[in-house]
Amino acid sequence: MSRIAVLVWLTAIMVAALGLFHVKYEVQRLEEELGLEHQSILERQEAIHILKAEWSYLNQPARLSDLARRHLGLAPMVGTQVVRLDDLPQRAVQKAEVPTPTLDAILARARNSR
Amino acid sequence: MNPPDTTFVRTRRPLDLDTGSDPTSMVLLDGTIKQCLEIGRTRLLAAGLVFAMAFLVVGLRLVDVSLLTDGNEPRLAAAPRSNALETIRADIVDRNGVVLATTLPTASLYANPRQVLDPEAVAARLSAALPELPGAELAAKLAAERSFVWLKRKLSPRQQHEVNRLGIPGLYFQHEPDRVYPHGALTAHVIGFAGMDNRGLSGIEQAFEERLRGATRPLALSLDLRVQHVLTEELAAAMATFRAIGAAGLVLDAESGEVVAMASLPSFDPARPGEADDDARFNRASLGVYEMGSVFKIFTTAMALDQGAVGLQDGYDVSQPIRVASYTIRDFKPKNRWLSVPEIFIYSSNIGSVHMAMDSGTPSQKAFLGKLGLTRAAQIEVPEVGQPMVPSPWREINTMTISYGHGLAVSPLQMVSAVAAVVNGGQLVPATLLKRGGGERVVVRRVLSARTSRDMRWLMRLAVQNGTGRLADAPGYLVGGKTGTADKLRGRRYARSARIASFIGAFPMDRPRYVIFAMIDEPKGIESTHGYATGGWVAAPVVRRVIERMGPLLGIQPKALDEEEGADRHLVPVNLKGTVFAAN
Incomplete structure (x- = not known):
């Protein structure tokens, strides 16, 4: 009786110890992985930071206007080029004969589009 | 037993x-x-009991710690934080988030000469990759009997890559943070610069040292880089055309007091401030004080109108020069007749302005200019702020000369703040270089009535439509303003050949959004301006081109030309070649 108990306890201890070590190594591995991820995030952030500075440098207004002039043939816009929608003359539209859709047709279209 | x-x-x-x-x-x-x-x-027994007690306590504590309490146990493992990149100095951005100053990691190249096998060959390869390092000097450094020698500080990423690619043993990189200004000279006077130890030495960098150091949140300025570029480019063009020695310009939001652009030319490269001379590093827009000339007639007229000393219908006979003590005050282009107040303003008559100032009186002029902030240093974030030169004592002769802008020297920054107050409805808003939220007005002080402000807007518009400021008229944007030409003081007398040509304008005049100032230092007349180097010929076109270019950028709706005049006009007889103009 006591021998069985001892055996049971020994097995339990072995299993617990193995489980403990397994969890411990798993945690260690995950922590390492986490550290690497954090490091790579920081590296990416630093890269983004540098790229932002470079983006700002490449977007120097003088450089952009020079590029636009040379390659796109663009010039700065002036106020007289801006027209409001209200200022446009009304277009003379010839009303085409559009059949008034029935309720059934509208519902059918709605169903199809779904 | x-x-x-x-x-x-x-x-x-x-x-x-x-x-x-x-x-x-x-x-x-x-x-x-x-x-x-x-x-x-x-x-x-006693000892056993003590030990038993001790073990009991330890056992109970063990049970307590491992089973009963979990208060001290973190539910989640503490992770190293990586959500924010730690920089030693925060970025400075413009109002749209464009990076104006940032801190980048740079690599500095050093060598351990003891590990360098063949100094001659290494020096030759290295100076091929970094042409600015002479080979002979490098070879001497690499042959030294030391274990550490700097070869080049703060390499660019490309240079670092080049050196890395050579794969020479004994060369190492030391990472150092460096302050970088992507827009260089364009924003140099506002941003300032930081020294070798990344400590701010001028401009915003110096003023916000505490705020920037060790912070990650960027500092947003009120500047708009696009407008800054437009202003700088137009000023530089005018400087080149008129062979001037310098120029300054400002664009101020008339509602919020935000400085949208501030330029001072010549400028300098903030990465190499040591190589620039003092003149280039001098901020003419905030530190320089100048006698502004006729642009001061805005304040003289506003004062006389606000105090009721004159009305828009009144006028003066300007045919006689004014003689005071040893001075004779005349007009630049004498009209030799009676001029109404609007005519005095748009033709820029010195004699008429003197009459208006004298009718208001010396104490009220002193008080009025003081209210507009023209007699004490401007309040702005950068440390480079000029102290105005105020006459002391303020005599009658000073009142006369100040009425047309001589005898009181102020900085361009004070000028735009005061004019913004004149045109925005009469409220003085403190100027700022920091971005303010949604057009809010802070610490507003009324300096003149809304009625006077409206009259002044009309007069300034009239000066551009029919007066000295015609060349500032950008079609559709209802530009209003005033020209100014001041002779510069050379020693104790005014020099006829050295002058400051300026123009201060605002647009659109029905509800001014921006006040724009342009000043050219010592322009020389050229053929296409008939030899003139006055504010109307030199500075007014700069303001027109700046407005034409910034209007579409900032989404300001240009007006069709015929809808300029508003609904509620009152007629003011202005004797301009026999025409009568309507005031809004």
Whole structure:
């Protein structure tokens, strides 16, 4: 009786110890992985930071206007080029004969589009 | 148990005292020995009890810690934080988030000469990759009997890559943060610069040292880089055309007091401030103080109108020059007749302005200019702020000369703040270089009535439509403004050949959004301006082009030309070649 108990306890201890070590190594591995991820995030952030500075440098207004002039043939816009929608003359539209859709047709279209 | 009457006790287990050979032999203990044993047993018991208690306490604590409490146990493992990049100095951005100053990691190249095998060959390869390092000097450094020598500080990423690609043993990189200004000279005077130790030495960098150091949140300025570029480019073009020695310009939001652009030319490269001379590093827009000339007539007219000293219908005879003490005050282009107040303003008559100032009086002029912030240094974030030169004592002759902008020197920054107050409805808003939220007005002080402000807007518009500021008229944007030409002081007298040409304008005049100032220092007349180098010929076109270019950028709706005049006009007779103009 006591021998069985001892055996049971020994097995339990072995299993617990193995489980403990397994969890411990798993945690260690995950922590390492986490550290690497954090490091790579920081590296990416630093890269983004540098790229932002470079983006700002490449977007120097003088450089952009020079590029636009040379390659796109663009010039700065002036106020007289801006027209409001209200200022446009009304277009003379010839009303085409559009059949008034029935309720059934509208519902059918709605169903199809779904 | 032992019988109580026996004198000898028999131990339950035989003690192995001397022989121990016979287990059945009995040891009889006499009184002394028995006593000793009793004491020993008691001590043992006591000690055992203490230890048992201690183990019990440890055991209970163990149960308590491992099973009952979890308060001290973190539910989640603490992770190293990586959500924010730690920089030693925060970025500075413009109002749209464009990076104006940032801190980048740079690599500095050093060598351990003891590990360098062939100094000559290494020097040759290295100076091929970094042409600015002479080969002979490098070879000498690499041959030195030391274990550390700097080769080049703060390499660019491309240079670092080049050096890395050579794969020379004995060369190493040391990472150092460096302050970088992507827009260089364009924003140099506002941003300032930081020294080798990344400590701000001028401009915003110096003023916000505490805020920037060790922070990650960027500092947003009120500047708009696009407008800054437009202003700088147009000023530089005018400077080149008129062979001027310098220029300054400002664009101010008339509602919020935000400085949208501030330019001072010549400028300098903030990455190499040591190579720039003092003139280039001098901020003409905030530190320089100048006698502004006729642009001051805005304040003289506003004062006279606001105090009721004159009305828009009044006028003066300007045919006679004014002689005071040894001075004679004349007009630049004499009209030799009676001029109405609007005419005095749009033709920029010195004599008429003097009459208006004298009718208002010296104390009220002093008080009025003081209210507009023209007699004390401007309040702005950068440390480079000029102290205005105010006459002391303020005599009648000073009142006369100040009425047309001589005898009181102010900075362009003070100028735009004051004019913003004149045109925005009469409220002085403190100027700022920091971005303010959604057009809010802070610490507003009324300096003149809304009625006067409206009249002044009309007068300034009239000066551009029909007066000296015609060249500032950008079609559709309702530009209003005033020209100014001031002779510069050379020693104790005014120099006729050295002058400051300026123009201060605002647009659109029905509800001014921006006040724009342009100033050219010592322009020379050219053929296409008929030899003139006045504010109307030099500075007004700069303002027109700046407005034409910034209007579409900032989404300001240009007006069709015929809808300029508003609904509620009142007629003011202005004797302009026999025409009558309507005031809004």
